[in-house]
Amino acid sequence: MSFPRGIIPAMLTAYTADGDVDVDATKAFAEWLIGKGVHGLSPTGSTGEGAAMTDDERLVVIKATIEQAAGRVPVYAGIIHYSTKLAIKLATSAMDAGADGVMVLLPFYYGPTIPSAMDHLRAVSHAIGQPIMVYNNPWFAGFELSPEQVRTLVDEGVVNSIKAAHGDPMRVNYLKYLCGDKITALYGHDYAPLEAFAAGGDGWLSGFPNVVPDLAVELFDAVHNKADLTLAQSIWARIAPLGYYFMYERTGPNAAPHWLTVFKEMLRLLGEDIGMPRLPAVEMTPDERAVLRKYVAMVYPEQVAAD
Template sequence: MAYHDPGSADPLSLSGVIPPTVTAFRDDEAVDYDRTAAHARFVVDRGVHGVFPLGTNGEFPLLSDSERDRVIEAVVDEVGGEVPVIAGVGAPSTHRTVAHAEHAERVGADGVVVVTPYYYPLEGDAAVEHYRAVAEAVSLPVYVYHIPGRTGNALSLETFDEIADLDAVAGMKDSSKDVPWLLQAADVHPELTYLVGSDALLVTGLQAGCSGAVSAVANAVPELVVELYEAYDDGDVDRARDLQRTVFAVRDAFKSGGSYMAGVKSALQLREFDVGPLRSPLRRMDEDELATLRDELEDLELLSS
């Protein structure tokens, strides 16, 4: 019996491992929609419990509006109906965020993930009204995406309290790495679903009351993170902690050159599932970095297809 259940206000009852799936590119950096959909298939076939296209790993800030829409369409067409597809729809403006959310609903996404608006400083009342506008525009469940290290805008507990009271808000993906903040948010609003958004805190997040994880490592080695989640769900916390140590090692390997996201795509390449480069100005690993990554992942016995 799971003892970290989804929130009662979440109609999707999200739990388990939900990778923030990648956007594949051709060598000229044009979006490869077929390969993007195939990556969603790759992780679903390896046991994940949902997919989150157009998160950070999906490189959403580097895509045009039309590209973003087509990515959601491709992923829904490929795995919709098999697992929940929660579509990333966030943008700096409320206008664009609402438009992306409406499109996601039209094409069959199961929920929308709304990152806190970024670039401009955002005060609490404006954040509440932003989420209210999205919640009123669609009939899908809305999941708050809290990642202040990337957006520059942290939500106070008081502001989150107001957002959580919006009828359509079903949960949160928390990538703040602020465990006391997460504990307090979940204590005040246990009716919501919480997803831990840092691979460094998978077990910690589950222990804090999260029902699942949005894991970048699961984009490349979904089997590892699914095994960790299932061990924890079965009550084998010691096994889950052992697997968390392996996840730590994978994170370090991904960071050995370029960026964490370059590590994810390079690991997929090494698993013979090439999703192409990152879109500029992000870069892929060079040959030396890729060789180092190969050695580290081989030592961890993680390069089986």
């Protein structure tokens, strides 16, 4: 697998009003993202609702994304399975369909031992015959690999990239410290990509690039290609209202409205309607929608008028 770099949206999946995968709308959304200059696409991960699909549906989405990308940007398919056998089956099917690589979530739910989780990643890598991207997400898996454990897999040739989804940009910093250019460390959360880039992060793979792909690309370019921190800070200042919304406007132990609903509503406000998430995620209330609209209008005032 090539070294993933740059802005790679954790691509949302389009659904019909009946909750079925909408292939045409998924392709159109992939095209919209490519047109905004993103450097890759990662379907069927967490933001893509991979955990809410059958494997047949996942492959439909993966194939649709690959077909639309048509080699213009790489496609890294999300693999979400506890079972090593099922993860291997899905990963090999994705590669057979033409994916450039796979992003493998740590085996979740049952709390496997760290050695067995590392063996899970080794087995997938061996099955597809190339290194993988490890999806290091303690919020969904219940644990994460340490930088030292990741380095072990990098040195073995099992892993060449990581989505560091904890949120703390220092995860990216220490992965680069230990592994250097043998790994690309992608910031995998939505709140501190600027800090991660400044610490040496090689890209941003998360939900926000779905809704601010153009600004995300500008932010990456400002740091990596122009080495212009002042410019990068000004770009992040424009994105920051959406980060503030996620951090402080959504409330409760299971913050409402649901983050998948929020992303899709943001896109709807920007004229890119790809349907609702699958149940149990529900639509926003009118009051919730009005609050969100205010924040999206701060970022894209030319497209969304505040009420």
